[in-house]
Amino acid sequence: AQSVSQHNHHVILSEAASLELGCNYSYGGTVNLFWYVQYPGQHLQLLLKYFSGDPLVKGIKGFEAEFIKSKFSFNLRKPSVQWSDTAEYFCAVNAYTGRRALTFGSGTRLQVQP
C-alpha cells in the first residue's frame, strides 16, 4: 500500500518569500502524483499533477513541483507567495494499477502574512 509524508505541518511566510513544501511517498510501483489546495471555506482544488514525462510540472497560480524518482519526492514550490496563497496544501498519490483511490498526506497549513 502507498503512503505519503508531508514534513511541514504549519508554515508561516511573509509575502514575496519563496515557498517549498516537502512531499515523500512510499510505493514500489508506478504512481501518479498530485498537489491539491484547500482555500478557507472552499472545496479541494487541483494545483498540479504528474503522470509521466518532464519531472518538472507547472500548475495554476505560479506553482510548480518536481518529481525526483530516486528520492520518492514531489516537492511543491513557488518563487514568491502572496497573501491569497494562504490555504492548506495536500500531496496525494495513486498507484497506476490496482487501487486507484488517492492516498493523501496529512497536509501543510500555509499562512502568508502581508
Place this chain on the structure above:
Amino acid sequence: DGGITQSPKYLFRKEGQNVTLSCEQNLNHDAMYWYRQDPGQGLRLIYYSQIVNDFQKGDIAEGYSVSREKKESFPLTVTSAQKNPTAFYLCASSIVEGNTEAFFGQGTRLTVV
C-alpha cells in the same frame, strides 16, 4: 454546471443515531470516493466504488456503510458504531481508466451532539 454536490453542508446528529450523507455527480464518472478529513490527519479513505453495485472498503471503513445503486449517487451512512464521527466528509469522483485527477465536492461537516 458539471460537478459534485454534497448535502447537507452542515449536519448535527445525536449520539446513537445513524445519519446519511448525500453525494451526487453529473460528470459521468464511474469511480466515486468518500474521505474523512480531520485536522492534522489529511484525508483518509472510507469507501470507494469503481462501478455501479460494487464498492470496496478503504482505510477507515469501520462504522460506515455505502451503496452504489446508480452511477450518479454514492451515499454514505455514518452508523452509531462509528466511535468518533464528528468530522468533515468529502466525496470525490474520477474516471477509472487512464490518468486523471479526482474532483471533489464541497463537503459535509458532521457534528455529533
